[in-house]
Amino acid sequence: MLATLRSIAESVSRQANLDSALVCFVQMVKDAMQTQCCSIYFADYSQDNFVLMATEGLNPDAVGKFRIGFTEGLVGLVAQREEPINIAFAKSHPRFKLSPEVNEEGYNAFLSVPVVHQKKVLGVIVVQQKMARVFSQDEESFLITLSAQLASQLAHAEIKEVLRQDESSHQTSVLKGVSSAPGIGIGQAFVLLPKLDFKSIELLKDSNIVEQRRLFTQAVAATRKEFNTLSMTLSDSIPLEALAVFDVYQQLLDAKSLGHNVEIQLQEGWCAKSALKIVIERLISQFNAMQDPYIKERAVDVKDIGLRVLHHLVNTEHAVKNYPPNTILIANTLTPAMLAEVPKGRLTGVVSVNGSANSHASILTRAMGIPAIWGIEDLPLLQFDSKPMILDAFAGRLYISPSQMLIDEYTELQHQDNLLNNRFLAEQDYESITLDGEHVSLLLNAGLELNTDQSSAHICDGVGLYRTEAWFMQKGQFPSQLEQENWYREVLTSYYPNPVVMRTLDIGGDKVLDYFNITEENPFLGWRGIRISLDHPELFLDQLKAMLKANMGLGNLKIMLPMISGTEEVDESLALIEQAYFELSEKYPEQQIERPDIGIMLEVPSSVFMLPEWSKKVDFCSVGSNDLTQYLLAVDRANARVAELFNPYHPGVLRVLNKIARECEQYELPFSLCGELGGDPEGAILLIAMGYRRLSMNLSSLNKVKWVLRRLSVSDMEQLLTDCLAQSTAKQVLRLTRNFMLEHDLGDLFYTPK
Numbered sequence: 001m002l003a004t005l006r007s008i009a010e011s012v013s014r015q016a017n018l019d020s021a022l023v024c025f026v027q028m029v030k031d032a033m034q035t036q037c038c039s040i041y042f043a044d045y046s047q048d049n050f051v052l053m054a055t056e057g058l059n060p061d062a063v064g065k066f067r068i069g070f071t072e073g074l075v076g077l078v079a080q081r082e083e084p085i086n087i088a089f090a091k092s093h094p095r096f097k098l099s100p101e102v103n104e105e106g107y108n109a110f111l112s113v114p115v116v117h118q119k120k121v122l123g124v125i126v127v128q129q130k131m132a133r134v135f136s137q138d139e140e141s142f143l144i145t146l147s148a149q150l151a152s153q154l155a156h157a158e159i160k161e162v163l164r165q166d167e168s169s170h171q172t173s174v175l176k177g178v179s180s181a182p183g184i185g186i187g188q189a190f191v192l193l194p195k196l197d198f199k200s201i202e203l204l205k206d207s208n209i210v211e212q213r214r215l216f217t218q219a220v221a222a223t224r225k226e227f228n229t230l231s232m233t234l235s236d237s238i239p240l241e242a243l244a245v246f247d248v249y250q251q252l253l254d255a256k257s258l259g260h261n262v263e264i265q266l267q268e269g270w271c272a273k274s275a276l277k278i279v280i281e282r283l284i285s286q287f288n289a290m291q292d293p294y295i296k297e298r299a300v301d302v303k304d305i306g307l308r309v310l311h312h313l314v315n316t317e318h319a320v321k322n323y324p325p326n327t328i329l330i331a332n333t334l335t336p337a338m339l340a341e342v343p344k345g346r347l348t349g350v351v352s353v354n355g356s357a358n359s360h361a362s363i364l365t366r367a368m369g370i371p372a373i374w375g376i377e378d379l380p381l382l383q384f385d386s387k388p389m390i391l392d393a394f395a396g397r398l399y400i401s402p403s404q405m406l407i408d409e410y411t412e413l414q415h416q417d418n419l420l421n422n423r424f425l426a427e428q429d430y431e432s433i434t435l436d437g438e439h440v441s442l443l444l445n446a447g448l449e450l451n452t453d454q455s456s457a458h459i460c461d462g463v464g465l466y467r468t469e470a471w472f473m474q475k476g477q478f479p480s481q482l483e484q485e486n487w488y489r490e491v492l493t494s495y496y497p498n499p500v501v502m503r504t505l506d507i508g509g510d511k512v513l514d515y516f517n518i519t520e521e522n523p524f525l526g527w528r529g530i531r532i533s534l535d536h537p538e539l540f541l542d543q544l545k546a547m548l549k550a551n552m553g554l555g556n557l558k559i560m561l562p563m564i565s566g567t568e569e570v571d572e573s574l575a576l577i578e579q580a581y582f583e584l585s586e587k588y589p590e591q592q593i594e595r596p597d598i599g600i601m602l603e604v605p606s607s608v609f610m611l612p613e614w615s616k617k618v619d620f621c622s623v624g625s626n627d628l629t630q631y632l633l634a635v636d637r638a639n640a641r642v643a644e645l646f647n648p649y650h651p652g653v654l655r656v657l658n659k660i661a662r663e664c665e666q667y668e669l670p671f672s673l674c675g676e677l678g679g680d681p682e683g684a685i686l687l688i689a690m691g692y693r694r695l696s697m698n699l700s701s702l703n704k705v706k707w708v709l710r711r712l713s714v715s716d717m718e719q720l721l722t723d724c725l726a727q728s729t730a731k732q733v734l735r736l737t738r739n740f741m742l743e744h745d746l747g748d749l750f751y752t753p754k
Ligand code: PEP
Pocket: 465, 467, 506, 603, 623, 624, 625, 626, 627, 628, 674, 675, 676
């Protein structure tokens, strides 16, 4: 059964377009289940009905024409219930609807399952048979498994289809993602190629065989040249027998071997890349199926050769080019380094296929004020390249090849958005004080963008979170103590005399160092933050000393420890800080080394309950609401699939944040918050109502939050908070906060275009 399932999924994925994929699907399912009829319906949400997309057994003329309402017939019932229906006499079911145009009168047995992707019913699969019988449990499970396996493939195919239609009709297509940094970007797509992999190659046909053959031959020639150079370079350092492997590679590249097989595929109309993919994948599975371990191992060589040829094929097609002036950067999984590559001023929007709004790359886009959306599943990236686009990161939409009318409309909306931002900017030098006179310190989250933006220093009350890991990430090895000291000194000087809270290294999770391998099943629950620092005291002490030395003569440093979960970690960290202090004092007796305030991040749930003890040990704490939300709700903050569950407005999270404020007040521990929630106006007002008077946020949020709190009084916010804490869902909370903003004439903030 497993083999059949796999072979159906593989065959479907090899089809060039959605129509042929569905035809292949119904045929194979009908054969595998030995029934007389298999059909697939797709949901058309614009018309609230299902359309027959492919069938083996019903009237073929009805394909693409026959429609049945969402609430009609057995097909509608399967979708409504979102569960299978398995009946012997379909016609006797009260929901059966006779549809003469599909010719199904002859069938009695009916088994149907919904195709659901991310809670959305995409379609319905139906299997029918003349003989009246209930399908077996095995058959039902088979169809359910198939439907689940194919759901994402079909969702993917749906997107591909959108792109195909766009190509042929020159119409605008729209794709949905999750907004992670608001704004509008109008520009041209620049696709950052992922590490090449045959999986990411789409199967496409191309009728120009001569050109495709030329491309392939050229790529093979380039690969041969590469092997020649490689074997020459290595000839001095490796034995002759080992060099023989290059001869084997050259043979595999021969026209008789790879070339011959690729030629067959080219003749069948596949483009060069697709032909190569088909041949290499077939060869790999043939080698893998061998018993002999030596021959089996050759699959690796085949893959290596295939990828090298592919690399040359893609490179000739996708020659190195410059980032367009209005780059909309598209990548599979965006990283901070990718963002840094785009020349200043050219980046107008960002789209990442994987990841979510809470990943660090996403936080960086917010900090840079670049509109971004995340989580457009499984996109065939290359097909996007160079296309004109509009990124509506308010609504999480990406328009491909927009019409001039849409461009004009969005240009106007962009203008409106700029006007609003100018209103925030106009008040940036004003005091951040509420209508009833409460001062709220607004601090900056910095570090991810590497370069210290001196111009921001005067508009904030200091830095509430300086993430030091970005420096480590862009290096090829751990930076020296002196190097670190220079960086830290630059930052401390930029914000002097305001305080700078420097966080010690918080790598792990989604922040990896190329030169420090951490491979884990659950990186967010693994070796991260303070755990690494304590396991490597030599690295930790280096960083601490660099910070303490950088602070000499300035005195505006505070040190913060990330990911603290237990008392031992607090104690060991404090002991190492003391050690660093004493060693430095000894080394520089004539210098005044200061003991900075030491704080901890409250981001692991256990820390919330340890405040009675820890408040006696440390000088301050800061809530990391990003991780605290992640760990309270058990939702991986970087996983697009569960992004909708990551919600700091969850009443459970709000109640914990409120508890922290109460406890810190009780134990007289200064507290602040430095997660993304504080930079969201609605989050900020709830936090102020809880008693938070220090909020640290991205530069792009700072002016906005200041503008909002200057128009509200704490007493009103407190009433709102009481109501919010009594809610049971995040949706209810957000409804209340939204209404509150509207009632206080702050509706402009939620100006969401379209
Ligand atoms: C947090 O977890 O809220 C936080 C501020 O730290 P980071 O986002 O860097 O993990």
